[in-house]
Amino acid sequence: MNAGQQEREQLAYTPEEAAQRLACTESWLRDQAKARKIPWTRISGSVRFTPEHLRWILDHFEVAVRPEPTPKKRRKRASAPKNPDAHTASAGDTPVVSLTAKVPRRRREYQERAAQNGT
Known part of the structure; x- marks a missing residue:
């Protein structure tokens, strides 16, 4: 492994570094972590994200492809009740x-x- 690969394979990333790697905003990461919607760790009182955390975020926020919509069958409306006084x-x-x-x-x-x- 060369020095460039070692730098990229850090043990933990700051929110700023993680946001750059995920192409999102740092504030979004902090908000999601604060709401405990994404995994994170606290090291020396600071929020940090491991490579496993980043993979989890990518996996769980992936948007699935929608299947082709099936045409809906039209239901006939119920006819009004027959009222002789109407x-x-x-x-x-x-x-x-x-x-x-x-x-x-x-x-x-x-x-x-x-x-x-x-x-």
Whole structure:
């Protein structure tokens, strides 16, 4: 082994050196290590990454190739229940249901109180 190979095969890398080797930012590495999402070691109170840690990061953040999407089968929509009281639209035979608004709670309470006092 020559001196150049020995320099590249360090035992542990600083976050800056590891970021250069992984082509990512140092802050991303520090954030991931702080959140304990990636392996790291503490040497003399400093965060360090071993070559095994770097390989783990590369393996676990690899994006898998997606298979070809299969065409989805269209499901038929359930038809509206037949209601003899429902109106039909002029454009077709689709039933149209008339909706009525709910009476607001305060108005309903006022009407109930007025009915009690009046009778």
